[in-house]
Amino acid sequence: MIPIHQKLTREGTGFDRTSWRGLLKLAWQAAGRLWHERILPKHFTRQGATAYGYQLRSAAYMRHKGKRWGHQKPLVFRGDLERAVKRIRDVRATSKGSRVVLHGPRHLHAYRKNFNQPDKAAELRAVTEAEAGQDLAPAIDGTLQRAIDGEGRRKTVLFSG
Secondary structure (H helix, E strand, O other): OOOOEEEOOOOOOOOOHHHHHHHHHHHHHHHHHHHHHHHHHHHHOHHHHHHOOOOOOOHHHHHHHHHHHOOOOOOOOOOHHHHHHHHOOEEEEOOOOEEEEOOOOHHHOOOOOOOOOOOHHHHHHOOOHHHHHHHHHHHHHHHHHHHHHHOOOOOOOEEEO
């Protein structure tokens, strides 16, 4: 879940509850698409591993990955996970939030018997406070404002991210 807290004031907009929820759904859909396009690719870089606080992998694993596959990219061994999650964009939005379903290899969502192993799904879902506040919240705000303006009504909506 994207850690964005909403504070909406909608007095005087003239929208009924159903149409307002439709506008919110559009805004969350835009945020989900933005996350998939701009933030998800950062998870497969070394800078992303540092920013999102990935669990350290063993030195033996990193040596093996470097020798076998010629790279040290986080969350990537052969590249199946990266290709799979970037290929399909499945954004499911409601008026209360957005969920981006990642269709990846089976091991992504498998039960972890050994809790010393990294939780790859949790690492992949991570969002920094800066991304939530500087990228996602303005996308929600802008989409919502454009939708309101398109309806011929004007209302300022504030988000805190």
